[in-house]
Amino acid sequence: MMPPSHHSAAGPPAHRPFHVCHVLLRLGYGGMENGLVTIANGLRGDGIRHSVVCLDTASEFRDRLAPDVPVYTLAGQYCSELGKYRALWRVLRDLRPDVVHTRNLPTIDLYPVVLAAGVRRMVHSEHGVDLLEAGGSPLKYRLMRRLGARFIPIYVALSRGLRDWMAGDNGIPRRKIRVIVNGVDTARFRPHPDAAEKRRARAALGVPNDGATVIGSLGRLEAIKDHANLARAVADLAARRPDLAAGVRLVIGGAGSCRDEVERILADAGLSDRLILPGYIADTPAFYRALDVFVLPSRSEGTSNTVLEAMAAGLPVVATDVGESGRLIAAGETGAVVPPRDPAALATALIAYLDDPARAHRHGAAGRVRACTEFSLAAMLDAYAEVYRSVAGVGGRALYGARPRTSTASGVPQNAP
Numbered sequence: 487m488m489p490p491s492h493h494s495a496a497g498p499p500a501h502r503p504f505h506v507c508h509v510l511l512r513l514g515y516g517g518m519e520n521g522l523v524t525i526a527n528g529l530r531g532d533g534i535r536h537s538v539v540c541l542d543t544a545s546e547f548r549d550r551l552a553p554d555v556p557v558y559t560l561a562g563q564y565c566s567e568l569g570k571y572r573a574l575w576r577v578l579r580d581l582r583p584d585v586v587h588t589r590n591l592p593t594i595d596l597y598p599v600v601l602a603a604g605v606r607r608m609v610h611s612e613h614g615v616d617l618l619e620a621g622g623s624p625l626k627y628r629l630m631r632r633l634g635a636r637f638i639p640i641y642v643a644l645s646r647g648l649r650d651w652m653a654g655d656n657g658i659p660r661r662k663i664r665v666i667v668n669g670v671d672t673a674r675f676r677p678h679p680d681a682a683e684k685r686r687a688r689a690a691l692g693v694p695n696d697g698a699t700v701i702g703s704l705g706r707l708e709a710i711k712d713h714a715n716l717a718r719a720v721a722d723l724a725a726r727r728p729d730l731a732a733g734v735r736l737v738i739g740g741a742g743s744c745r746d747e748v749e750r751i752l753a754d755a756g757l758s759d760r761l762i763l764p765g766y767i768a769d770t771p772a773f774y775r776a777l778d779v780f781v782l783p784s785r786s787e788g789t790s791n792t793v794l795e796a797m798a799a800g801l802p803v804v805a806t807d808v809g810e811s812g813r814l815i816a817a818g819e820t821g822a823v824v825p826p827r828d829p830a831a832l833a834t835a836l837i838a839y840l841d842d843p844a845r846a847h848r849h850g851a852a853g854r855v856r857a858c859t860e861f862s863l864a865a866m867l868d869a870y871a872e873v874y875r876s877v878a879g880v881g882g883r884a885l886y887g888a889r890p891r892t893s894t895a896s897g898v899p900q901n902a903p
Contacts, residue, residue, distance in 0.1 A: 707742030
């Protein structure tokens with residue numbers, strides 16, 4: 487197939503849909519991927535379409551995308567960095583997108599390839615600080631970002647903290663950075679007070695029907711998410727209050743390299759029978775229905791999707807004070823915020839809920855109200871639509887009739903059950 491010719495920097499022809507191509511390392515399981523799916527499914531039709539290019543692979547998470555959002559994977563097509571750039575250049579030349587939206591550390595060096603493919607409109611977003619940069623960005627990454635800022639017109643930060651980090655040592659002009667806090671689909675994530683439904687949700691995860699209080703977390707089992715911190719907190723809870731530990735189950739949904747560490751920590755504490763690791767969770771609303779308390783134990787975050795989802799589902803949330811968690815949670819009203827990497831503080835917050843189930847219920851109900859009133863999905867989609875308009879616009883021209891399709895922005899394909 488002959489490569490398509492370059493398209494004009496003035497914008498796409500009015501007779502065809504405006505095309506946003508999302509480029510990321512892989513379509514795995516996590517908040518970044520969930521956000522991408524929400525945007526692609528929510529801003530569809532009315533003159534805009536999306537595609538996704540993975541430098542590596544795509545998991546079954548791709549099934550959450552609407553059928554008209556194609557996914558291209560480059561895994562196996564290259565064996566060197568130069569080969570990766572060539573493979574991406576080819577697919578971008580074939581797709582001829584109007585905007586390329588790259589995400590996170592693995593894509594900060596791709597702007598020369600995007601430019602070489604004839605695309606002049608770019609957006610780059612940071613969804614959280616990578617573990618490689620948690621102690622400070624290495625010089626080579628700072629230099630890549632500073633050079634990229636010469637060519638990339640708009641950056642998106644998922645929190646004010648990330649904006650400050652991007653504008654600080656990384657040298658991205660603050661005027662180029664938009665802060666867009668994640669929104670949550672409160673129709674999809676909602677409380678289900680029916681006891682039979684809760685029992686079914688627990689049974690699907692392998693939680694025995696023994697009346698236990700279920701503490702849960704959802705996310706990649708990787709060091710940055712620090713589920714080992716949560717495991718140590720449960721071990722500390724059991725040491726302090728064995729009476730409570732006997733009636734607790736810990737469920738962590740997700741997969742990753744830290745699974746063995748979590749299992750070892752609880753085995754050493756004699757609590758292996760309290761732990762359930764169901765792996766990848768396809769039905770996330772059902773996961774929240776199985777829980778009594780939700781925990782985010784991360785070392786670093788942007789704006790956590792799981793915190794917002796758990797709040798919308800009517801759960802009290804205990805989270806480490808990283809990223810925007812301290813702003814999402816009204817401490818003492820909808821949940822608790824504790825220092826990161828402090829299992830004793832996390833255990834104390836959990837004990838407070840286990841000792842007072844009525845308080846847990848009140849905080850969960852208040853979190854639902856807060857999610858509905860302050861963190862709407864429509865506002866998030868409006869903000870991303872405006873970013874794409876700003877990149878594409880000429881003299882303030884709008885994005886060729888595109889507008890948020892909030893009625894279908896559930897993060898799942900329209901034909902999904």
